Amino acid sequence: MRSLSCVLVREGPSDDWFLPIFLRRALEAMVLESFPACREIQEIRSMVKAGNQHPEPVLKALDGERGAFDVVLYHHDGAPPTKSDPVIARMRRTWDNSAFTEPLVTVVPMRETEAWILADHEALARALSVRRLRNGLVSGAAVEGCPDPKAVLEGLLKGEAGMNPAKPGVVRDFYISMAEFADVGVLRKVPAFQQWWNDMIKALEGLGYQHG
């Protein structure tokens, strides 16, 4: 019986509210669809102390986890590309040259993780417990063009649900709810998420998960 264990190197603490939960759910859907021989998806463990700007602390944190994971998910927001691309490329280079044999799969939302949270309106209405969302709100693949998805989400909390996003725990619990409610199929219409999906399939194929 094959089991899949992933660790996440994320950019900031707020990414922990969404990514580990949603990516685990996405992996469940992926494995059901493409890797039927795999029987178990473990919780995605966030490497809180790894940092993500410099490869050294990342490698150091993962060194302590050797043998306890199959894939490293390396998250870095994509905007602006002039800043993010070199950081991601440096991490990739360092990883490929390291003694680690596990694949490193990048998780790169076009702007920031919040854009992915914005994609599924049905889930948003459910998490906010409102009958419907206002018209004209960006959704689906278009979320990657949204200049400030964080501000849009805060506006939804305030305007639609009457909650104050500045209060402790409000944004956190909203993101966690969205991680549980957002439809993986809807997110797959967002190009940057689909890119992660494709990369993850390649990584799992490279590890032979299709053979069980």
Add this chain to the structure above:
Amino acid sequence: MITRIEIDGFKSFENFALDVPPFLVLIGTNASGKSNLLDALSFLSKAAVQGLDSAVAAVRGDARGLFRRRGEGTRVDRMRFAVEFLLESAPLGLPTRWRYELDLAWAEPEDALEGIVVEGHQLVALSSAQDRWPAVRGMAPEWFADGLVSYQGGRVVSLPIGPLEVPSGGMGLLHMARVALNDRKYLRDLTDDDIHVLEDDTVVRVAWTELAQMRFLHLEAGALRLSSELGGPQFMDTTGRDLPNYLRSLTKATGSKERPLGVVGEIKMHLAGLAREVTDFAIVEDGHRRDVRLEFSSPYEQEIGAEFASDGTLRMLAILAALHDRGCVAIEEPENGVFPERFRHLLALTGGLVTDMRQPPERDALRVPLPYRQAIFTSHSPIVLDEVPSANIAFLDMTTVLENGAASRVSRVRRLREDQGPVRVEGERWARVTESELSRFRAGVEASA
């Protein structure tokens, strides 16, 4: 909003006084007086709202046992309570800062059985000079400018003790006072001051509402798992019984066309953040069984009945529900059965849910001030020290007073010393708690160990 409590003669309290912020956590070892303090608040509110018999039944101990026991074995014969509040729903023109004083005694009247009797009670309007709270706690100027905090020093509403034919268990003390104030014979004697009587009646009604909104939770898993009856109580009791109906009543009170669940939508969202094993719940009204029950769900499992939900999930839900209601909620040891990280998050959430007087008043879309919310927790958890500002923590322990040639143990309460702040503060009976004591609390070491 309760802003101060004074207790003398009740259980372990002797000349005890504590300024109460919107969020207060009482910490200390076992038997230091934390639960006694909640008992005192519960006793006072129940006496005012439901009557003395209900008040005695609501707290631990029998009627005589509530009077403080001296070191030489006798009990005091008098209990004195005072609470100061900021009234939320006082009509325009009436002051909002009041103090309710209640004096009780143990007596054996000739024509009645022995028991607790009322010696007197009154409502006293605070003057700005008497009001310690803005200086102690801090208050944004908008509260004064908008008339939400107002004074009328020197005004006293002397409350009649009530018609003697009403048994003490039948009606709350404030309700009895209103009956007496409105008694026709009483009104017939009035002349130019009629308006004051009507105003006094309003003040008593608003004070009654303030005390009636106080809720006390000592949650029990068995009670939390029970369904409610359709048409049954709409408020959750102390143990958490009738949580399903309580959530229904919150939905009904706060829901709208666009947000049908009202604050229950918010509660759902926070529950998903606190209790990761469930992501949603439904309040199921079953007309056939004539009951109301909770069903939890997660992406992996639907229709999980309350009997199968974890204790921690049910406790979190009950606490969240109470925190989203108006008024003051006092909760005994909310950390019980809760994973430390979740308790940490609950503390942070609570700090954001209560009314913050240091900020301008929050208003809804129609510019109406949001209902005041207040929370008082008791706790043994060192996490409190990391998560809650020291100004919101009160440390209880016991001290010895010498009276009648004997040593008596009584509760004392102290604030925590602010970083580099003074140890002694004017108006506080005892020195503040220093870091060495807090280190012992963090480590779970008794002060005398």
